[in-house]
Amino acid sequence: xxxxxxxxxxxxxxxxVKKLELALGKLNSKRNQLSKDYEEKKNLLERIxxxxxxxxxxxxxxxxxxxxxxDSEPKKVPEPKRAQTQKPRQSKRLLVAKDSVAYxxxxxxxxxxxxxxxxxxxxxxxxxxxDSTKPDFLPHHSPNSVAWTVYNLTLxxxxxxxxxxxxxxxxxQYHLTDLGKQALLVHQQGGEQ
Numbered sequence: 319x320x321x322x323x324x325x326x327x328x329x330x331x332x333x334x335v336k337k338l339e340l341a342l343g344k345l346n347s348k349r350n351q352l353s354k355d356y357e358e359k360k361n362l363l364e365r366i367x368x369x370x371x372x373x374x375x376x377x378x379x380x381x382x383x384x385x386x387x388x389d390s391e392p393k394k395v396p397e398p399k400r401a402q403t404q405k406p407r408q409s410k411r412l413l414v415a416k417d418s419v420a421y422x423x424x425x426x427x428x429x430x431x432x433x434x435x436x437x438x439x440x441x442x443x444x445x446x447x448x449d450s451t452k453p454d455f456l457p458h459h460s461p462n463s464v465a466w467t468v469y470n471l472t473l474x475x476x477x478x479x480x481x482x483x484x485x486x487x488x489x490x491q492y493h494l495t496d497l498g499k500q501a502l503l504v505h506q507q508g509g510e511q
Contacts (some may be wrong), residue, residue, distance in 0.1 A: 360371050478495050 364371055475495060
């Protein structure tokens with residue numbers, strides 16, 4: 319092998335290294351963008367639901383677990399990145415946008431209360447009504463999807479119930495939580511404008 323062949327082979331290897339270096343740079347850029355998107359979407363879910371990412375992950379695990387699989391081992395929840403002593407953010411404000419899950423829940427509550435003033439304590443009826451007014455986009459998602467999880471968690475934060483203490487006719491009573499009352503008021507004021 320003569321000197322020109324050696325130089326040509328070295329030049330070819332240099333080109334290969336340059337290409338690999340460029341590809342690596344693109345991967346790092348993509349990784350940074352994915353990391354940014356991940357943090358933004360995770361933080362958005364935490365703000366919407368008023369719960370930590372670990373709680374949302376656990377809720378997804380519960381939703382995906384079949385009822386008859388009590389012996390199966392639960393999915394391991396990822397370790398939180400932030401300090402364990404930090405409490406999950408509890409949002410006192412709920413931004414109600416027309417394309418948000420909360421908006422549809424509030425619409426259902428508002429409409430139900432306006433049209434069924436005598437049935438406000440009927441938990442089952444209001445749940446059935448809310449179920450019938452789910453957003454159009456939800457049927458396109460799996461029941462175990464993030465969209466359904468956000469819907470159910472938001473609904474859980476809006477509504478609470480108390481059971482009768484004694485008697486054969488003990489009946490669950492439906493109540494809006496403080497957050498639910500505040501968000502419903504925001505929704506009603508927005509609808510009147």
